[in-house]
Every structure is written in structure tokens, then in C-alpha cells.
Amino acid sequence: MSAPEKIVAESRTEFGKGAARRIRRDNKIPAVVYGHGNEPVHVILPGHQTMMALKHGGANALLALDIDGSEQLALTKDIQVDPIRRVIEHLDFVAVIRGEKVTVDVPIHVVGEAGPDTLVVNENTVVSVEAEATHIPEFFEVSVEGLPAATQILAKELDLPSGTTLLADEELLIVNVTEQISAEALEAELEEAEAEAGIEHDPSDDEIAEAQEEAIAEDAAAEGDSDSE
Template sequence: MSSEKIAAEQRTEFGKGAARRIRRADKIPAVVYGHGIDPIHLTLPGHQTMLALRHGGANALLELDIDGSNQLALTKHVQVDPIRRVIEHVDFVAVKRGEKVTVDVPVHVVGEAAPETLVVTENATVTLEAEATHIPEQIEVSVEGAEAGTQVQASDLDLPKGSTLVTEGDVLVVNVTAALTAEQLDAELSEAEAEAGIEKDEADDAEADADADASDDASEDSDSE
């Protein structure tokens, strides 16, 4: 994984008001943690940072130019506005070249399994230890021609050179099962509908009992008067 170089500005203003002003200027507030240093509060160029994070994926590595000094920073958390889908804040961890880091890497399934099968991704990520500058963007799992009953565990994954598996080896990553027939699907839907009907009847009965209890209490209050 190559690093994207970004010119960063140190900031001394904090809080929601300062963050809003930064965003209005099409910039992004960020913090770099790690290596026994005090957190470094930064302002990053909005569009360039967005492109770098999108290109780098879940574990984007940025080379931050902070007042003429370069700092490698691994993305740990990106806060995105749920409505406008713009980046509001980024947390980084400081890393060094050659340093080993532990990261969660996405699993990407490729290929077509055998007919009448269903491919289920049981774990969408696996945890690896890798050099900070050589973090794989994803781990590919091929299910080409895989028959029902095929299971891919974490220990079966083909890892890039220099990466070590941290996830337990017997963790199920991809499971290929037999696809449901139309009859089986109809049976499952009918069973689900029947269970939903039973739950509704029980809820209606409980509501009726509650109304009856309330009516009885009202009658007792009236008699006592």
C-alpha cells in the first residue's frame, strides 16, 4: 500500500464551533495519536483528503506534511455525516516505516460457485499483522466452481508476503451451501408467516387482558366510592 502525501496545518482551535468553521472552508479536522506523543490536532484539505481515503480503502495510509515534517498516519476512524455523506472528522494513528501494525482487512469473494449453491460471507474482515507500508487493501477468496459444503477458514486464506494472520485459524470466513429450492423457500415463508400470526394473536390477547384488568380496577374504584 503506497501512502498519499497531504499538506496538513496544525490547529489550536477546538470544539464544535471551530470544527464547523473548518468544514465551511472545505477542510477536514483530524487528530493523530500514538507513539507516546501528545495528540496532534490538524486541518486537512477536504477534497484531496477525501480522494486519498477513498483510494486507500479501510486502512488508508497518508503521509502528512506537518510544518515541513513528514508523519506517516494510518486511518483508524472516519466520521461521516449520515445525511450529506461528507467527512466530518478523521482519527489517525502515527506509524513508522517498517513498523508492524494490526489491522482489519476486508475479504473479497470472487468467482462463481457451482450451480444451485449459495455463497455466504460469514466474516467480512480478518485481522492481520503487516508492515504499515504494506497493508493489503483486501484479501481475495475464490469460490470458482465450489460445491455445496465448501468452507473457507481463516487459515485457508492466501495472505500477501509479510502479512501474518491474527484471527484464529478455524474462524469460518466463507461458507458455500445448497441453495433453497422453491418448495423449501415457500415452506420457510409459510412458517415465518405462521409464527408472525401467533405472535400477533398473543399480543392481541395480552392487550385484551390489560384492558380487562384496567376495567376491573375502574369498577373497584367506583364501588369503593
């Protein structure tokens, strides 16, 4: 992880929905910093600079907040985003100190192409680790290049940097490379599962058309037989 970006924070003194809307109209973000047994610290952050810092810092972005002239390292814990406008509405941080160990969930990035006729299933997209607050890995890279079907990659096989400790179960399945199933086999499995569950199979448009063609052909054959009698 790169050095935390420094951001000047304003102390927040007004609260409530109206005050929050005014903050957002000024292109700023209301936030709160928790931790270390202290009272929560409510602040206002510059919108664009903060969004860019979070984008570059990844899922566990660490910021150096300048609050009334004092620096506070703050680890991102919750980001509330407007579902329509896709802008940040509120941020929660946890206060940390340099050298402190923290527990975080680090994303898994799968790269490469597995062997032919395989399907790569990312069974777990994050893994829990303990790391120094200023040295949190942005992600763990897992290569599946050329791997054959029936290959499984477990948490204990991840390449962890120095100072990072795995907290998740060592046998946690991260990536599963399976044999790719054909469309015909998949349809057969679905029909079997539906039959076992007592679910009637709804015919597809192709099946309906095929049945109609067969009925027309049978009718035509029957008419031919009656004409010849």
C-alpha cells in the same frame, strides 16, 4: 499497498463546534493523530485531496502528513461521515513509523460464481492480521468459481502476502457455499419455525384469494344441490 500519499496538514489551534463548522465550510477536514505515547496532534486537512487519498487507500489508508515541515505516517482508524450529506466530518489517525508492525482488519473480496444451485454466504467480511505499516494489504481475494455446495473456506486458507501474519483464528469461517433452498422449502421452514414459536401465520394475499374462491365454489355447489331437491 502503494506509497502513502503526501498531504500538507495545517496545525489546528481553534476547537469547539463553531471552529469545526468553519473548517468544514472551507472544504477542509478536522483530524487528530494519536500514538507512540505522544500528546494527540490536532490538524486540518484539505478536503478533496484527503477524500481521494482515503478512497484510493481503502479501509486502512496510510497517509504521509506534512505537519510543520515534518513527515508523520498516519494510519486511518476512524472516519466520521455526515449521514445526510455523505461528507467527512472528522478523522482519527494512529501515528506509525516505517517498518513498524500494526494490527488491522483487512476486507475480504469474494469473486467468481460458485456451482449451480448454490448460495455463497460471506460469513466474515474482514479478517484481522498483522502487517508492516507501509505494506498493509488492501483486501484479500477469495475465489468461489465453480465451487460445489458444502464447500467452506477458512481463514487459514487465505493467500497472505509475505510479511503479513494471520491473527484471527485459523478455523474462522470466511466463506460458506451452501445448497440453494427453494422458495417452497424456505416457506415451509418459516412456517415450522413460527409454529414452534407459537406465532400465528398471517395468510398472504394469494392464500386469501384462494380461500375466497374455494368458499364461492362451495356455496355455488350447495345452491345447486338445493335446487335439484
